[in-house]
Amino acid sequence: MLRIGLLGASGIAPAAIIHPAERRTDVTVMAVASRRPSAAADYASVHKIERFYDDYRALLADPDIDLVYNALPPSEHAEWSIAALEAGKDVLCEKPFAMNAAQAERMLESAQATGHRLIEAFHDRYHPLSLEIDALIASGRLGDIVALRADFSVGNPFEPRGIRHVPALGGGALMDLGCYPLHWVRSLMNEEPAIVSAIATTNPLGADMSIEAELRFPSGTTAHVSASMEAGPNETSTLDIVGSRGTAHVDNLVFPSAGHSISETVDGITRVSTVAGLTTYDHQLDAIVTALAQHTPMPTEGADSVNNMIVIDAIYAAAGINRQFN
Structure with a gap:
């Protein structure tokens, strides 16, 4: 049984952890902490969680928690x-991983040390779908990948007290949204890109409401990555792949269980397909359970997380957005 403790009585945890755990017999959400x-x-009462703490360290001291x-x-x-980590727990940390590289x-050093x-x-x-x-x-x-x-993009009007709009809390379109498409292109290419250029619009607090970046990989492939909170009411998450022999358009990579498609065109013939699957969060939890039991690596840990933050830092610098955090 994998026993999970929640840091934060968050709005994302029901979809991300609580409900997927309820659909399994080998995982339980045992505790939640909020200051x-x-x-x-x-929160514990609503979600039928056994233990609750008014202090984060009290949850970390709970010997019955395996994963935070x-x-x-x-x-x-x-x-x-x-x-x-120092309290002896494994950790699933929400994206974006940190404030900077x-x-x-x-x-990462703490994970390696512990x-x-x-x-x-x-x-x-x-x-x-990702696989x-x-x-x-x-x-x-598709041949060689050219671009x-x-x-x-998800509409999120400016709210000065909303964490997604406050730079000091990690707000901004790139941090909240753009980290996903950046991760897609890095994962597909299995290379680390250089930043050619970047441009952003900012809110009155200085967080980016929209951002676009031009990237170039060592292999020569280019990538355009964008994210916006200025979008309309419809959420969009798309990936276009241009190869020397064909192209592909993928719709709804972030939440494919809500409906998605892969449109592949090769030699003038288009094929549209979908992939069966549960929610992304169900698959993530299943992968975590397996990796912890079998001591196998996961694609979103280790250097991958650091490298994604390195590119985020570089995009902000290219866009002229000054972010100084310790």
Whole structure:
């Protein structure tokens, strides 16, 4: 039985952890911690969680917790993920992994020093759709990959108290949304890109409301990555792949269980397909259970998390957005 503790009485945890755990017999959400008065108790009551704490360290001291899910704001990912690792827990940390690459490096160093697992919650990476895209590239049907275009945009009007809009809390379109398409293109190419250019629009607090970046990989493949909170009411997450022999368009990579498609055109013939699967979060939890039991590596841990933050830092620098965090 994998026993999970939640850091934060968060809005994402029911979909990401609680409900997927309820659909299994080998996982239980045992505890939740929140520093807001009575929030943990109320949350535990609603979600039928056995234990609740008004202090994060009290949850970390619970000897019955195996895995900590860190769904705190990005500004607290480094501090509390490291604290959880040092308390002897494995950690599933929400994306974006940290505030910058320097924090990500310290987190990775802690995981290596303690011998415990530190996994970034790019849940989409564990859906069969992601594996199907990998297989498409590996098959060579599209030929050499010439260019990629990836976007994740969700309307989120400016709210000065919303964590997604406050730079000091880790807000911004690239941090909240753009980390996904950036991860897609890096994973597909299995290379680390250079930043050619980047441009952003910002809110009154200085967080990016929209951002676009041009990347170039060592192999010569180019990529355009974009994200926007200025979009309309419809969420979009798309990937376009241009090869020397054909193209592919993938729709809804982030939440494919809500409906998605792969449109592949080779030699003038278009084929549209979908991939069967559960929610991305169900697949992520299944992968975690397997990896912890079998001591096998996962694609969203280790250097991958650090390298994604290195590119995020570089995109912000190219866009002229100054982000100074320790």
